[in-house]
Amino acid sequence: MSKENLSKLKNIIFDLGAVIMNLHVPKTISELKHLGIIDIVNDTGHYYTDPIFYDFEIGKVSEFEFLEKLRSMSSLNPSKNEIRDAWNAMILNIPKERIGLLINLKKKYNLYLLSNTNSIHQEKFERDFEIQNGYNFKNLFNKVYYSHQMGIRKPEEGIFRYVLKWSELEAQETLFIDDSIDNIKAAQRFGIQTFHINSRNTLHSLFRN
Known part of the structure; x- marks a missing residue:
């Protein structure tokens, strides 16, 4: 211009x-993997595989619902605070x-x-x-x-x-x-x-x- x-x-x-x-989105992907939450992005790494991520971005689901859904995706039973910290890891x-x-x-x-x-x-x-x-x-x-x-x-x-x-x-x-x-x-x-x-x-x- x-x-x-x-x-x-x-x-x-x-x-x-x-x-x-x-931002560094791969940092969040890595932190979530450590919590047993995997395969949340597609092969290109640019799109989330579950609509919950986009629903949360337009306020269609609450913070409680979002964290509960991510916790249900793991077999390690992470705490909500652990998930929140992992989700925020991308923010630099x-x-x-x-x-x-x-x-x-x-x-x-x-x-x-x-x-x-x-x-x-x-x-x-x-x-x-x-x-x-x-x-x-x-x-x-x-x-x-x-x-x-x-x-x-x-x-x-x-x-x-x-x-x-x-x-x-x-x-x-x-x-x-x-x-x-x-x-x-x-x-x-x-x-x-x-x-x-x-x-x-x-x-x-x-x-x-």
């Missing part, structure tokens, strides 16, 4: 995992430079967060952020949108319609940043400008001075 296009923007919608926050950190970038960007743009997440992860990363930085994670944004609170997840197109409507955003004035190409394509169908995060395209490269 050119600097000229950036200058015409009013709003930026960020994904969370792998964009703002570092939010680098200080990204926090600084968001703070600076908020001086020029309206910032929003749109994340496919769940109540256990939300509690973890918001608590860790406040402990490490001394203020509420949500203060970095004008508004945060979490899939488990909305009842819908990316790349369903309705989630973009919802954000545009309730935050009163014009698609052509809005940039969406995500690491999933499926999510990027869904946003583009609404006329939203996009930036796909990958090994070549980083937040640093997009907003380099």
